[in-house]
Amino acid sequence: MDIKAFVTPLLKWWWLIVLATLIAASGSYYALINQPDVYQSRATLLIGRAIDDPNPTGTQFTLGEQLAQSYADIARREPVRRSVMTQLSLTALPEHYIAAIPRTQLLEISVNDTSPERAQAVANAFAQQLVQLSPSSTDPEEQERQIFVDQQLDDLQQQIEETEAEIDAKQEELGAVFSAQEISELQTELSALQAKLNTLQSNFAALLESSQQVALNTVSIIEPASLPRAPVNPQMELTILAASAIGFLLAVVGAYLLDYLDDSIRTPTQIQRHTDLPTLTSVASMKLQGSDGKLVAHHNPRSPDAEAFRVLRTGINYSSKASASQTLLVTSPNLGDGKSVTAGNLAVVAAQSGHRVLLIDLDLHRPAQHNLFGLSNRHGITTLWKQGNDIPSAHQLGQDIVNVIQGTSVDNLFVLTCGPTMMDPSEFLASEKLQAILRLVLVKFDYVIVDSPPVLVVTDPLVLSSMVDSVLLVIRAGKTSRSELKQTVERLNRVGGHLLGVVLNRAADVDASYYYSEKYYQGEPASSKSPGRIQALLNRSRNGLHEKRDIAPTK
Secondary structure, three states, rough: HHHHHHHHHHHHHHHHHHHHHHHHHHHHHHHHHHOEEEEEEEEEEEEEOOOOOOOOOHHHHHHHHHHHHHHHHHHHOOOHHHHHHHOHHHHOOOEEEEEEEOOOOEEEEEEOOOOOHHHHHEEEEEHHHHHOOOOOOOOOHHHHHHHHHHHHHHHHHHHHHHHHHHHHHHHHHHOOOOHHHHHHHHHHHHHHHHHHHHHHHHHHHHHHOOOOHHOOEEEEEEEEOOOOOOOOOHHHHHHHHHHHHHEEEEEEEHHHHHHHHHHOOOOOOHHHHOOOOOEEOOOOOOOOOOOHHHHHHHHHHOOOOHHHHHHHHHHHHHOOHHHHHOEEEEEEOOOOOOHHHHHHHHHHHHHHHHEEEEEEEOOOOOOOOOHHHOOOOOOOOOHHHOOOOOOOOOOHHEEEEEHEEEEEEOEEEEEEEEOOOOOOHHHHHHOOHHHHHHHHHHHOOOOOEEEEEOOOOOOHHHEEEHHOOOOOOOEOOOOOOOHHHHHHHHHEEEEEEOEEEEEEHHHHOOOOHHHHOOOOOOOOOOOOOOOHHHHHHHHHHHHHOOOOOOOOOOO
């Protein structure tokens, strides 16, 4: 199991987990502090007398358990409840539980109430009602009769003891005489005493059967309800802990569910799995505002994002067929993925490595390179088309290109802006004149980077992909979906576009591991060139384009 895949949703949604836990804890605390204290009082009853018997049988215990269950059921009936309310002058009973303790002859009555005195009174009242319903509680006449029976039992027990003593004395006397007549008389007396003893014992046993002393169906209070001193509810610490745990678990489940339902591409592993394309670099943030902030490779070359673009440059150089990739198309699935910023910064790092680089803005719908580099967009590549769709001589076309190419503050980097936008650029994109322009600029520049519109918005990049050597795809982490990525790759492959790889933009928005060490890359940003320096570069570029030379790309 991939530990990172298991932990990533938790790290991503940590704020949701913390928030849910805090809400559950605070909610339970608020609910508990508004609840009154609840007190509990309990009374315990014993059914039968098997405990008092020194030699109880299994039948006695079984019968006692069954009777305990029956008495518990009787106590829950309305007549008993009504009797308790009448006894205590109550209109309603507090929360109470009456149940037999399993595998015992005990029955427990538990009452919860905000008043400890009322809880004690109700518990004892239930116990008394059960005692009164049992045979152990009778009317006064029956109680007097029971007292008489007990007295008779005591008298019989005393007579039995006296008779047994006489028998013992006669037996001792019988052992001391030798006369046959005396022995005969003593034996007759012993027989009479033994018969008397048997009669007394029979009478005692008969009376004992009708006595409560051996009755099995009896109810006695062995633990009356006491006055509770401390509340049992609310259990503040335990309840808050349980609520927090429930909130935490629900948030964790929600985090995994949200992560499962998230269809967006977030990691290079997902890109490789769904497209078999390598991720050439992951740009961490790129959230700075303004054109200067977005060209981090030039204005802040020691920043983490600038280093990411240098990694991209290296990745392109070592990609398959990189040696033949003089023209590179940069595109994306949708708007806002960062393809224009990526093209601009890639052009900067390519120029910084010593190559002569031309950046062409062929996003004829929403051009952006002139804003990134602070250039004029009055004239650009569309100006060449508006001069006529006929292809002039190479010298004249080269002169026209020189007139619209603009230099930048970065050595060896030149930009051919879009120029005035066109209502329907499809004719221009499919023209021989555009192909001639691309062939001509390759004579003067080592690399040509083309910024094109998104693939899923217009068909322009599909047309342009057949005119360039390689295509670089830029996607935005957490925004581009798997279906959009697959559809983009399929469209480019269908027209024969050579995809070098993918740039994962805004990776830090979804995964903090894509941040580079800021301390490692700290340093002073490169100083911007003055306007005079830009003009000098522009003049030098125009002079260079007029020269009759054939410059081979740097390998």
